[in-house]
Amino acid sequence: MSVRRGGPVRIADVAALAGVSTGTASKALNGLGQLRPETRERVRSAAEQLGFRPNALARALPSGRSYTVGLITTDSFGRFTIPIMMGAEDGLSAGQISVFLCDGREDSIREQHYLRTLLDRQVDGIIVTGRRRDARPPLAEGLPVPVVYAMTESSNPADCSVVPDDAHGGRIATTHLLDIGRTRIAHITGPERFLGARLRASSAEEVLAQAGLRLVGTGARFGEWSEAWGRQATAIVMRSAPDTDAIFCGSDQIARGATDALRELGRRVPDDVALIGYDNWEIFAATSRPALSTVDPNLSEVGRIAARHLLSAIDGAPVPGVHTVPGMLVIRASTGS
Amino acid sequence: MSVRRGGPVRIADVAALAGVSTGTASKALNGLGQLRPETRERVRSAAEQLGFRPNALARALPSGRSYTVGLITTDSFGRFTIPIMMGAEDGLSAGQISVFLCDGREDSIREQHYLRTLLDRQVDGIIVTGRRRDARPPLAEGLPVPVVYAMTESSNPADCSVVPDDAHGGRIATTHLLDIGRTRIAHITGPERFLGARLRASSAEEVLAQAGLRLVGTGARFGEWSEAWGRQATAIVMRSAPDTDAIFCGSDQIARGATDALRELGRRVPDDVALIGYDNWEIFAATSRPALSTVDPNLSEVGRIAARHLLSAIDGAPVPGVHTVPGMLVIRASTGS
DNA sequence: ATCCGTCTTGTTACCGGTCACATGCACCAG
DNA sequence: CTGGTGCATGTGACCGGTAACAAGACGGAT
Numbered sequence: 001m002s003v004r005r006g007g008p009v010r011i012a013d014v015a016a017l018a019g020v021s022t023g024t025a026s027k028a029l030n031g032l033g034q035l036r037p038e039t040r041e042r043v044r045s046a047a048e049q050l051g052f053r054p055n056a057l058a059r060a061l062p063s064g065r066s067y068t069v070g071l072i073t074t075d076s077f078g079r080f081t082i083p084i085m086m087g088a089e090d091g092l093s094a095g096q097i098s099v100f101l102c103d104g105r106e107d108s109i110r111e112q113h114y115l116r117t118l119l120d121r122q123v124d125g126i127i128v129t130g131r132r133r134d135a136r137p138p139l140a141e142g143l144p145v146p147v148v149y150a151m152t153e154s155s156n157p158a159d160c161s162v163v164p165d166d167a168h169g170g171r172i173a174t175t176h177l178l179d180i181g182r183t184r185i186a187h188i189t190g191p192e193r194f195l196g197a198r199l200r201a202s203s204a205e206e207v208l209a210q211a212g213l214r215l216v217g218t219g220a221r222f223g224e225w226s227e228a229w230g231r232q233a234t235a236i237v238m239r240s241a242p243d244t245d246a247i248f249c250g251s252d253q254i255a256r257g258a259t260d261a262l263r264e265l266g267r268r269v270p271d272d273v274a275l276i277g278y279d280n281w282e283i284f285a286a287t288s289r290p291a292l293s294t295v296d297p298n299l300s301e302v303g304r305i306a307a308r309h310l311l312s313a314i315d316g317a318p319v320p321g322v323h324t325v326p327g328m329l330v331i332r333a334s335t336g337s
Numbered sequence: 338m339s340v341r342r343g344g345p346v347r348i349a350d351v352a353a354l355a356g357v358s359t360g361t362a363s364k365a366l367n368g369l370g371q372l373r374p375e376t377r378e379r380v381r382s383a384a385e386q387l388g389f390r391p392n393a394l395a396r397a398l399p400s401g402r403s404y405t406v407g408l409i410t411t412d413s414f415g416r417f418t419i420p421i422m423m424g425a426e427d428g429l430s431a432g433q434i435s436v437f438l439c440d441g442r443e444d445s446i447r448e449q450h451y452l453r454t455l456l457d458r459q460v461d462g463i464i465v466t467g468r469r470r471d472a473r474p475p476l477a478e479g480l481p482v483p484v485v486y487a488m489t490e491s492s493n494p495a496d497c498s499v500v501p502d503d504a505h506g507g508r509i510a511t512t513h514l515l516d517i518g519r520t521r522i523a524h525i526t527g528p529e530r531f532l533g534a535r536l537r538a539s540s541a542e543e544v545l546a547q548a549g550l551r552l553v554g555t556g557a558r559f560g561e562w563s564e565a566w567g568r569q570a571t572a573i574v575m576r577s578a579p580d581t582d583a584i585f586c587g588s589d590q591i592a593r594g595a596t597d598a599l600r601e602l603g604r605r606v607p608d609d610v611a612l613i614g615y616d617n618w619e620i621f622a623a624t625s626r627p628a629l630s631t632v633d634p635n636l637s638e639v640g641r642i643a644a645r646h647l648l649s650a651i652d653g654a655p656v657p658g659v660h661t662v663p664g665m666l667v668i669r670a671s672t673g674s
Numbered sequence: 675a676t677c678c679g680t681c682t683t684g685t686t687a688c689c690g691g692t693c694a695c696a697t698g699c700a701c702c703a704g
Numbered sequence: 705c706t707g708g709t710g711c712a713t714g715t716g717a718c719c720g721g722t723a724a725c726a727a728g729a730c731g732g733a734t
Contacts, residue, residue, distance in 0.1 A: 058720035062689035395690035399719040
């Protein structure tokens with residue numbers, strides 16, 4: 001048995017130093033079987049002395065569990081993907097699991113390529129993130145590992161999907177505006193083809209209906225997720241319904257455009273018109289003048305919950321269906337007292 | 338030899354179907370050794386028929402090469418880290434390498450924990466990203482795998498670091514302002530403790546000096562990376578040097594603040610005062626009124642080059658030293674004709 | 675003294691590939 | 705007819721762990 005200088009320390013080295021066999025060393029280090037406490041301790045201190053770290057690959061090979069999962073993004077790493085990735089990474093690393101990053105770029109060929117790569121690497125599961133809530137086709141059928149969809153739904157209802165609760169978000173935003181005494185409320189948001197936009201709009205209408213009210217300035221509701229649309233739509237709304245006293249914007253960017261437009265129209269925020277955004281994109285919401293109240297969709301929580309459900313599925317207890325994650329109100333000056 | 342139904346296909350299954358031994362099948366599939374072309378073909382078609390995909394773990398174990406690398410971010414996944422990650426992922430996946438994602442969160446305990454995890458997983462190399470150019474202590478000494486620092490320098494000059502070329506960026510921005518005929522140029526940027534801010538400022542001064550000019554409005558140069566500072570500093574500059582005809586801003590956010598301030602002061606952009614930003618953060622630069630000219634620091638290229646250098650180091654040809662990546666001018670309306 | 679059970683440790687097969695080497699066969703020259 | 709050469713393929717070791725089983729030591733009961 002030659003002395004291997006410099007190379008990595010193997011369990012055989014630890015066993016040799018402790019004067020036991022590799023099998024015994026393995027048991028000692030993993031706290032399994034029954035060993036004399038003294039022996040266990042001797043192995044432990046030998047391992048520590050040598051700085052032994054088990055080779056995760058060698059461990060994974062016979063067990064079939066690699067303690068890795070793949071994270072496939074559909075749209076690169078956009079604004080919404082980031083916090084989800086962070087949350088997922090956080091939730092998984094807490095379970096001692098490492099994350100393979102794959103940038104799908106909205107290209108299903110790339111996606112399938114990554115899928116194969118991940119399976120080759122024996123991942124224990126896969127998280128697929130999207131940038132829109134809208135449903136997407138499942139990654140593949142009959143995969144040997146569980147898949148969880150985060151921020152996007154799988155069109156197969158038997159799959160597990162975790163998405164932000166847009167209906168709830170629309171509700172709390174609108175309720176907040178009512179709470180501060182506004183009654184002539186307009187809504188400006190993104191394209192109607194986005195499920196998220198439709199859900200927020202309809203839940204806003206519901207809340208108002210329960211209070212015996214309706215949305216005002218209906219001429220400009222669905223448009224784009226841009227500042228420019230925020231400015232433009234605000235101008236239209238204020239012309240068609242000059243007594244509007246609050247605008248619920250579908251994104252912070254739109255709200256930012258709205259503040260600019262209102263300032264140019266000589267309306268004060270929040271005194272004349274209260275404003276609430278959506279997304280809590282700090283760079284827009286917190287630095288706007290005045291700072292924007294908004295709905296934080298809790299995206300990192302979406303990622304964390306997706307991770308938790310994936311871990312659960314890996315442990316044999318899948319959680320099928322669409323799971324919604326509620327957001328929360330962030331109140332700043334634009335609806336403040 | 339039992340028939341394994343449903344389980345993954347192993348090379349032994351392929352070999353059995355082709356009527357050869359596993360060794361022969363391995364050679365056939367990897368195009369090695371000398372085999373009868375007919376045999377090779379028979380094995381290939383057997384593999385295809387069974388949908389055989391080699392187990393990457395089993396492959397990595399004896400070879401010592403896992404074809405994976407770790408990506409450790411120091412500050413989560415901030416604005417600047419994202420494009421670098423994208424570039425790195427892109428550059429590595431081209432080399433058939435998968436990327437482990439680790440969110441260091443500016444916490445050296447976490448960082449060291451991830452480092453150990455990555456080494457346990459037998460990564461072939463590590464990329465460390467930062468959010469500032471400024472030097473940071475090396476990840477660790479005497480690691481068994483190469484490390485490349487991206488967007489941040491290692492304080493050990495023998496390490497390989499890839500950073501954006503701030504001096505070049507400052508130069509092209511300033512030169513552009515001179516080219517469009519401006520001579521009374523101010524500079525508003527972030528905190529002086531940022532190396533990037535200092536480099537851009539001093540290269541701007543150099544370019545002006547060569548033209549026999551100096552920066553104007555020196556009372557407000559270093560401040561913060563915020564819109565608020567952009568507004569505030571612009572007001573100060575325009576008061577102290579009312580004939581200022583261009584402002585080079587250290588970030589697009591600052592430039593955005595500057596456009597607002599100038600509008601409120603009744604100065605037209607670019608007619609009275611030309612504006613150029615830095616970063617090409619589309620969401621600010623492209624949607625500002627007017628759209629901002631800016632310097633694109635080419636961060637995804639920084640990531641890609643870091644990946645290339647890492648691959649080279651893995652192949653035994655390290656590229657020590659600090660490598661700078663030039664940015665490029667993006668001309669929009671704020672300096673346009 | 676023998677047998678059994680328990681506690682502790684060693685031995686060995688195995689995961690799924692790859693690679694060095696052994697084997698066997700055909701062909702050719704002497 | 706024999707021996708060497710070269711090509712095609714099989715065999716077995718190995719990577720670094722884990723786990724099932726084997727084996728040995730010791731003490732107590734009969």
